[in-house]
Amino acid sequence: MIVPVIMCGGSGSRLWPLSTPDRPKPFLRVIGGRSLFQETVLRLTGEGFAAPVVIAGEAHADLVKADLAEIAVEADLILEPVARNTALVAAVAVRRVAETHPGALALLSPADHLVHDGAAWREAALAASAGARDRIVTFGIRPTRPETGYGYILPGKPLGGGLHAIARFEEKPTLHRAEVLLQEGQALWNAGVFLFAPETALAEIGRLAPLVGEAAVASLKSARHVGGTTVLDPNALAACPSVSFDHAVMQSTARGAVAPCHIEWSDVGGWEELLVVADRGAESDRVLLSASDGTLVWTEDRPIAVIGAPGLVVVNTPRGILICHRSRLQEVRAAAEAFGQTENAAKLHR
Secondary structure (H helix, E strand, C coil), rough: CCCEEEEECCCCHHCCCCCCCCCHHHCCEECCCCHEEEEEEHHHHCCEEEECCEEEEHHHHHHHHHHHEEEEEECCCEECCCCCCHHHHHHHHHHHHHHCCCCCCCEEEEEECCCCCCCHHHHHHHHHHHHHCEEEEEEEEECCCCCCCEEEEEEEEECCCCEEEEEEEEEEEECCCCCCCHHHHHEEEEEEEEEEEEHHHHHHHHHHCCHHHHHHHHHHHCCEEEECCCCHHHHHHCCCCCCCHHHCCCCCCCCEEEEEEEECCCCCCCCHHHHHHCCCCCECEEEECCCCCCCCEEECCCEEEECCCCCCEEEEEEEEEEEEHHHHHHHHHHHHHHHCCCCCCCCCHC
């Protein structure tokens, strides 16, 4: 049995002004009629999968509950009053899974990725489960382009069961390096999804990130329980280092493995990627492009005409307007911060 643990955090500030602190990226309905969070929950529902554990920010509890009710899925909801990154989420989740589903595996997954073939994703998780009893398995996606926005995994020797040892991780590369990796044909995109037995993860967290493990224990021990929802103790969380599971554990453990996957996947991390996968750059009844090759447009209400302005991203929402050259999309996060539209900035502006 696999227990999905869905990490419903992150501000998605690179998608401002569509993603805001009040309605961040996991709750956006950018592809079809469901939110990215709903698509993730449904993708991890079926034979071999238990009801999910959802870990989200306390401020987004109502959004989580409304989305779950709409798709008629019940979940074990754990709320963070203070965000402390994915290592803490993993440490809390595995303790909960060990308690509620003895002998099950935990599948740690972000809530805001896009996977077109949910059945293939479930099959990949189930196929990797045999090797995940004494290893921490991460999933690597076969690259389709020289992407600079993703981290990469270089697989090592075969371990059996479709798994490979991890030779090394590479952070987000330059375009030239990404082109080399694609041409060499070995590197995989790091999907940030992990499958493991709770006892294995707990042992490695305790060895490699003991402060995170201690904070998880303390935050659960002093948690409040309200209407079937667990609210972690903010004082215990405040003492926890903010570090990702990748950096705290995966890049140091000798028990890591990677499962290569041929699945169409996107983390929808920024505007260029979203507009391509959503096919929103072409002309429609609300978009007119003239002599504007390479310009991508997203508009939620008013019509937009772009004339003689190639290579732009133009976004119109009730929360704000973005006009940005495609070569400078990495600066969108700074714009969101300037307007108080990231989680930390929003707190400072209150």
